[in-house]
Amino acid sequence: VDPLVCLSGIFWLISMISLVGGTWEIFKWFALGSVAFGIPKIAQKAFRTLRRAQFDANCMMLFATLGAIGLQDYTEAASVSFLFSISEWLESLATSRARNALSAIVQLRPERANLVDIDTGEIAIVSAAALSVGSFVIVRTGDKIPCDGVVVDGKSAVDESSLTGESRPVRKGPNDEVSGGTINIGTTPLRVKNVSTVNNSAVSRLIQLVEEAQANRSPTEKMVDRVAKIYTPIVVLLAFSMCTFPWLAGTEVGKYWTKLGLITIVIACPCALIISTPITYVAGLAATAQRGIIVKGGAHLEALGKVKKIAFDKTGTLTQGNFAL
Template sequence: MAEYKLQGLSCANCAREMEEEIQKLKNGEDARVLYNSSKLIVKDDISLSQVEKILANDGATIVKDKHEHDDHNHAHTHSHSNRMLKTLIIMSAVLYFIAIFVGQWSEGIAITIFIIAAALSGYQTFIQGIKNLFRLKFNIDTLMTIALIGAFGIGEWKEGTLVAILFGINEFLEGLGMEKARSSMEALLKVAPKQATLIANGKEQIVSIETLKAGDIVLVKPGEKIPSDGIVIEGKSSVNEAAITGESMPIEKSIDESVYGGSINNEGILKISITKSYEDSSLAKILHLVEEAQETKTPTEQFINHFAKYYTPAIILIAIIVMIAPPLLGGADWGKWFYQGLAVLIVGCPCALVLSSPIAIVSGITRNARNGILIKGGVFLEQLGKIDMIAFDKTGTLTKGEPFVEVTKVFDEQFLTIAGSVEKLSSHPLAKAVMRKVEETSAPLTEATDVETLPGQGISAIVNGERYFVGNEKGLPATALSSSIQKEITALKDQGYTLITVADNEKVLGLMGITDEVRSESKQIIKELHQAGIKHTVMLTGDHQQTAKKVADKVGLSNYYANLLPDEKVQKVKELTQKGKIAMVGDGINDAPALATADLGIAMGKGTDSAIETADIVLMQDHLGKLPSAVKISKRVNQIIKLNISLALGLKLIALLLTIPGWLTLWIAILSDMGATVLVTLISLTLMIETKNKG
């Protein structure tokens, strides 16, 4: 497939019509005209000259060669086009008022000036409209052309010219609104670095990031962007990862730590071993998916586009009826009702309706991307706004996924010293949790010898000439297990703790209750989700009942389900989908089946490949902190789209109702369309304003 940038693509409805025409060409069945990003995607073997002819018929042109990505030039072409239109509109408005003034002395000169003013602000529309008339293609250009010719034909020079000027303003505002949305998206895409300092054979050389491959060594100086994913092999610095994760606070990086392409090195000099070529890096995948996401059609957009196909022909039919029915059936004045019919034609413009969704969708996706939330398409953004239940995996999602000593029972002062002296010899995850606890207390350690591992039980070793056991209750010497100790063990297990015991042959020195530490932010996030309109929050976990209950109570979940195997999680998600729309949040690896089964899959994994590939939405952070924000934004987008549709149709309906008493005029008709376009654009751009202030 070949990809081209387009200039002059300022009408969402026109883009849809051009796409349909191109798809009728040989090898054009997969062609796409992407209004949101102003792009054309076609097969390599399609006749480009025929495509360009179709584009030219609607005032669009190809401005770049395929595969080039000069965002600055792309933005420039749009702004240049808008500046020219703005200048022509101002000139037309000035001439309009001059014509009114001159008309007091010379009607002929005034009419000439009116014609010039109308031509300046709408010549492209009217040239296109004439072409469409010969092709029997009825879109807004055709309707406006018929209306203007009709108005001039019955001597309505002043009103016809005003319609042309107002329509020009309408076109300008429509193009300006989408340009704002596009420029915000393009600014997001510019986070990608362009060059890198490659170290080869002991020499530094500046190279394009596209040439980097795994194993290359690059030098990143303070203030420079890291060119691709890699590992620090020399140096220490803080790194700003906001472009990837949305986190504003810098992250300290030192030797053997991973870094993301696109993040910014703050103060130190880093040598980095590249682990992925740029095209395979997290940033490249994010930018590619975000760019694709803005073009996926939501169910609402698909309905609007389908509706628009029938809306304009229906308006033409109504206009004809308005023109001929009153004079034929009621003997009304032909001139008056011909004028009314012309006004009805103008109401037939579906642009505001088609524009009701794209700007809001692009704004919502862009804002979430700035927050480190990757939404793979408008359809998923819309779906998130409809979710009323969220299911969470426990480990690594609501909890940190690391063993943590939460409770200690000390029966002998040597307890922590013995525990640390023995466990420092083990690499078991529980041993690491014990060591973190011992280090917190600064307990003195000593050398352990004659170490013996007891599979499934723990570890035994000699410390200060005496043998000690560290492990679970199964490995305790029978002589050390008194009834009081047994009660303590039972109580801790009932509370959902994993036990570590420390004992010699005669007594138990102490007990540790280990659990998976709940993330400090989890409780607040669950609260914010409920406030954002999520009715039910549930947890699905393979842990036993007591552990699940403890976590659920601690974070404030609505419900929980424990002892679930992976296939049972899938079954439980299916059951929950019968009760409402559900999103599943997991790590994108172990929970892949459940993520796929839910109405919406949300993965968290700080940019891991599996997370990006598995879910519909990816939280690029390693926590849930931005999830409530994503829910609020998606609900706001859905509200805006519904409001926009209501305004676009409502204003047109009011204008059409004015034909009943014969009050509809040309300028009221165009103002109803322009008013709808202005309101739809401004309301959608409120999301963009919030992006700049808060995103």
């Protein structure tokens, strides 16, 4: 948990005591402490956005917080900064979990390989990325096959579930093709001739497919972006008008409408609309990929919601792979 968010929350809760009134109003000053801990990251993001001549939710929250402080509504300022900081932290948490799921897929690709010297027969441990087409490797029990290749010596069982979803091991022998990222789970080492590099192996193509899927935007995401580009300036213009023109009618009227303008910014902020869609798709694509289901993009993930029936042609795909007599 972000310590700054925690501190902001603690000070915010203490400041709420001031709402009781009377002598308890002194606790309203704790709200400034809440703002001090909650606003820095929001302000940094807002300034970066403003330097690009753009306007986003961080800018809206920053202006709302500063405006509330200007009106001496310290608890409201603390509420805005703390609650928005919480939403930002939850967003980063969801994104981090999606990245971790993708990292688990990347780990399917082996980092090391046992390279065989053709002339001397000696075995050297090298980076899998350094393997070339036509080189030979030894895949011992429990090792991952580094590249797509052909078995030239040895017979063993290979676990291909990471690529095919088939839980039953596949017997491999001389002249049989093997895929990079699969595991030799038999008792015999395999001598394999590489027919591709690591970057062109089946598992690398799988990883690339997942990464491309996360980059492809769905129709819903594109629609949300288009709406946000129109919606945000309208909200800002409306709030600005509410915070400025009423002052021509007097100080009390100006303060009243300025507060309404700040409330409008907070309530109408499109951050939830903008953030929720991409986070949902990224998390969904990563979660399905981690479970061996590759969806080609957000548009395809969205289309799955309309699927009524699915036909499976592989045994073991819907089972847990635990064999028993």
